[in-house]
């Protein structure tokens with residue numbers, strides 16, 4: 001972990017940053033060469049079945065909602081949770097455009113949320129790395145899962161073989177991320193996932209930059 005102050009501890013700042021970039025977010029997705037397969041794989045790893053209830057934490061503009069909605073069908077529900085009003089407005093548009101009837105959207109900070117019923121699966125789609133403390137966010141989300149439920153994290157990181165090469169550029173990378181999609185180059189998301197105490201299944205893409213990690217809660 002870096003000793004540099006992490007601005008993500010200030011939720012008002014996080015909300016403001018995501019409100020600011022909500023309209024341009026698809027551009028950054030192309031700039032960062034996010035592989036389409038990464039999102040498809042994350043949805044697949046949720047193993048959502050008909051009638052299930054799935055939570056998408058930091059659902060953003062809702063680009064993954066249509067695929068999850070199709071998996072759970074009309075008797076299931078996809079619950080999108082996000083801090084940013086502008087992101088949620090875009091998610092509402094996504095739901096309307098795709099005529100999705102099984103979507104619920106809630107504006108809240110993850111840490112203040114607790115569900116009435118546990119979820120079958122929970123997804124962090126490129127959102128874990130915008131949290132100040134991944135351990136706290138993951139432990140909280142883990143508590144939302146029913147036994148046998150799956151926690152899926154789709155995110156990006158500096159690939160391990162590149163860490164030494166990129167070290168001199170870290171201040172610039174950090175600055176750029178904080179101006180755009182807030183991905184935290186100092187975060188070690190897989191270390192945080194291992195703290196959950198269950199095996200982590202990992203798929204990587206683009207030389208380890210993008211990954212889908214899946215952890216199943218014991219029955």
Ligand SMILES: C[S@@+](CC[C@H](N)C(=O)[O-])C[C@H]1O[C@@H](n2cnc3c(N)ncnc32)[C@H](O)[C@@H]1O
Nearest residue numbers: 018058059060082083084087109110125126127
């Ligand atoms: C990088 S965007 C990812 C959006 C989308 N899931 C995707 O795959 O493109 C991260 C999202 O997490 C949300 N977020 C960050 N911190 C949050 C918090 N504490 N509680 C709820 N949502 C949060 C942000 O508002 C933002 O929409």
